[in-house]
Amino acid sequence: MFDLILEIFFLFLNVIRFNLISLSKYILPYSLLPKKDLHKKRVLITGAGSGLGKLLTQKFADRGAILILWDVNLRSVDELKDQIRGNGGEAHSYEVNLCDPKRISEVAQMVLRDIGKVNILVNNAGVATAKLILDTTEQDINTSFGVNVKAHFYTVQQFLPSMLNEDDGHIVTIASVAGKMGSAGLVRILKILPYKAQKVVAEFFGLIQSLDRFHK
Numbered sequence: 001m002f003d004l005i006l007e008i009f010f011l012f013l014n015v016i017r018f019n020l021i022s023l024s025k026y027i028l029p030y031s032l033l034p035k036k037d038l039h040k041k042r043v044l045i046t047g048a049g050s051g052l053g054k055l056l057t058q059k060f061a062d063r064g065a066i067l068i069l070w071d072v073n074l075r076s077v078d079e080l081k082d083q084i085r086g087n088g089g090e091a092h093s094y095e096v097n098l099c100d101p102k103r104i105s106e107v108a109q110m111v112l113r114d115i116g117k118v119n120i121l122v123n124n125a126g127v128a129t130a131k132l133i134l135d136t137t138e139q140d141i142n143t144s145f146g147v148n149v150k151a152h153f154y155t156v157q158q159f160l161p162s163m164l165n166e167d168d169g170h171i172v173t174i175a176s177v178a179g180k181m182g183s184a185g186l187v188r189i190l191k192i193l194p195y196k197a198q199k200v201v202a203e204f205f206g207l208i209q210s211l212d213r214f215h216k
Ligand SMILES: NC(=O)c1ccc[n+]([C@@H]2O[C@H](COP(=O)([O-])OP(=O)(O)OC[C@H]3O[C@@H](n4cnc5c(N)ncnc54)[C@H](O)[C@@H]3O)[C@@H](O)[C@H]2O)c1
Pocket: 046, 047, 048, 049, 050, 051, 052, 053, 070, 071, 072, 073, 076, 096, 097, 098, 099, 124, 125, 126, 127, 147, 174, 175, 176, 177
């Protein structure tokens, strides 16, 4: 009983601590905030070949991280790797179709063996079919759920164990504001109903990970 009371007490202290930290981060200008040391940290980004993934890659490289770049389009991540290496950084590129769990596991094992433990996993890749639900084919559903939802589980299964072993690591889930709110206009104009559903799941996946933390 006493253990339980103590546990609840420390839980509340932690809740207050995290709220104060969040509040200070919200109020203070970004330039004044303390930055995590990313030098030589291994950062794996899925869908690194374009858009947000590419931008994140460049930002992490500027901070001295070792980049592990996954994309279905090998040429795009090869170019990025060459660019980072040309600037004196370290990067590795891999062709991974996130709809293929066997390939995810194969390349993850290769990464763990050849490069080492991943410190930060960024599940960034995402696809939108841009179709209304009645026009969506089985193939569309499999591909979009494969990339937007299922791949998150498979990558975490590969990299979380070593993070837990060392009690250190970050998993970043890129969801979308589309998963937070419904909008008839967006569905009508952009036709992103299945995408919205998947991003809701991605949001919950982030929550499940936070809860999993308490299993340790
Ligand atoms: N662009 C936006 O307006 C926006 C808004 C909210 C959220 N997001 C989310 O941000 C993330 C990045 O979006 P973006 O706009 O940069 O996308 P993007 O289309 O520019 O890039 C996605 C990358 O994922 C790769 N990819 C696609 N299918 C893949 C697969 N099967 N296996 C491996 N890689 C695959 C693509 O080759 C591409 O390099 C996504 O999760 C997206 O849902 C984007």
